[in-house]
Amino acid sequence: MDAEPDKRGTSRVLVAAAVLLGLYQVVSMALYFWTYKPTGDTPLFSDFYAFWSFGRFLETMPAARIYDFKLLESFQHALLPGFHSFYPCAYPPTLLLFLKPLGMLGYLPAYLVWTVLGLGGFILAVGATAERSLLPWLAVLAPTTVLTIIFGQNGLITAALLIGALRIMERRPLLAGVLLGLLSCKPQLFVLLPLVLLAGRRWRTLFATGGTVLALVAASLVAFGLPAWLAWIKALPRFSRTIEAEWSSLGWKMPTVSAALRSAGASHTVLSVAQLTIAGAVTVILLALFHRGRKEAAPSSLDSAALQVGVFLTTPYAFVYDMPMVSAAAVMLAAARMAPGQAWRPGERILTITGFCLPMFIFSGVFNGIPLGPLILIPLFALLVRAAWTERTTPRTAP
Template identity: 30%
Template sequence: MDWLRKADWLTRERVRGYAILLAIAGAGVLVDAYIKAMGSHGTDFLAFWGAGHVTVAGDPGAAYDLAVQERVQTGTGSEGWFAFVNPPPFLFVAAPFGAMPFPLAWIAWVAAGWSLWAWMSIRAFPRLWPLVIAYPGAVIAATHAQTGLLTGALLVLAAHEFGRRPALSGAAIGALVIKPHLAVLAPFWFATGGKWRAFLAASIASIALLAASMIAFGGGILAEYATSWRASRALLEGINPDFLLRMSTFFSQTRLLAGDTAATIAGGLSALAALATAVLAWRRFDGDVQATGASVLAATALASPYLFNYDLAFLVFPTLWLVVQGLERGFRPFEKLGLVILYLAPYATRALAFPLGINLMPFAALALLALVWSRGTRPSGTAPDQ
């Protein structure tokens, strides 16, 4: 059993080799995703391209007009189309890609998002770069052409820079106004640590982005954005297995299996556990900034009832933080094997969700948080870069 308990066969050289092979396979998955995205069924990137397209054309409010978006998006040859439901500051991101032809825009979108996420993640863990470039959570985000790479980069930036540049960390959190449910733990994380510069920077950044969007796109853009809530509400009404199995929260999976009341309880307990993590992390890790960042990012996957596997690129930070801890302090029994499973979890749980009838990612996220939490206090302070 030592080959499982200690997993000594997982040497650095083998891990690097496996990671490079996984990265090559991931490139193949991206090619397949591109071919499918150009087909008749379309891709959810159409929502961002369509929003950017009308913004460049001078009508940003049409980003939230379902009739206009159907016409613009199906004009690419796709039979499917998707509602744009992100807040107005996201139009600053979408506009440059909306100015490109759709086939080129998809490539540019994925390349830019992945490059930003990989650059930030490699800065955080330079010696673990093969594990960064092969990370399945980023592949999932890229293939679905969603915002997970951008939001993942912002969360990794916030966690990595917190100790040295708290204002930059706070600004990165403030920029998550484009997908605010990923930042719900940050105010508690900042406040309980007494990091008021970060708190203030986050507030200023979010308010500035909202104000800039109103100046650039017109004072009525927030009201037009509010009309998109109908599309979001329509997706969430009723129990739709195809939709819920793509989500990765205790709320969604409990709702699928046991209904609304049980889902509300499960989602509430999950959110309370995440909140407790953000509040207690500074004490648990004795002020270790990197450790608190790892725990809060792990808890972020449990904080919201609305989260998908393609949102989880940010989990690279707590996962690789645990790898660093193992390399520095020694791996505990079965920890290497557990980290391999958790590393692959974003992709594996998505692939198995429909065959199993349940998405197991929330259990993987909980296990990841438990592993981070169990590492307790570092005897020598903040973990150095690896």
């Protein structure tokens, strides 16, 4: 008797949440354009200028020279008169394969292609479901989505690749491997994935992932030559020093363990040990989780959610606009708890909401000096692992 009223009440909550989040997206974009001052030093959709300038650079210069920071800085200044900042290229030559075509377009057309690919892929990954529910679409309306669009960053693309691959892994294991292989263009988000596939004995997906990575490397060698790879490897320490030099403007956007410790004044040794410890623990936990479920039909949504947050925790370099995968993980937990026969456990609601809204909290400026990232993401990861493990070990009852 109570099931139908409960269902109607849940639907009202979801509709209200969708409306509020949609308004947040619209207001955020409106405020951005209202306050934007078209000066050369702050390009429209600022971070996208980096990707576009990399593509333009490759039209006239050898790829290996893009890792010459002084040369790239001069090029970016000449490309946009009045621009005095600098966007170093820390991406491997495999990503340059995809950025070069962007450089052939004008700035706004290239941005439009970039955004449509990212947002469209993300919608397909999280929203294309047989269930007629608003819940998956809350991930699309999450605060981190509009931040990623405003900055012109790649967080929607990386989230679409990871979530999409996990979602289709059972039905299309080879295609899932291709998607994961493409994610290797952002190595800090990729390094954990082959280990998880190995633990879960996902051999076909692992094979396709490795084949895709090898194909990308081979294509980049043909297109740019070995010097580009050697220059990239040589440039990585300089990129770390650049992050250190610009910490005051970058650090507060990084909700990672390393960023929290760095902001607290921890030494490089303490920071490195802590990051390695967290990354090692997260890796072991995820390997155990996916190994436990190796005989299941496919990774469950809770398995995927745990991996999405775990991938984020293992890297020292991640920003708020890399967090669409984290917001989607929070929505996956909500979907699991709102399914028939399920119920929220103590503390789950608040962690789900705070994890979902974390980018908004960070950009509000209210919590400056508080390491919100680790304080929320580590408990959220533990909660997701517990939920996924319980789902694995709880016997299914006959309908």
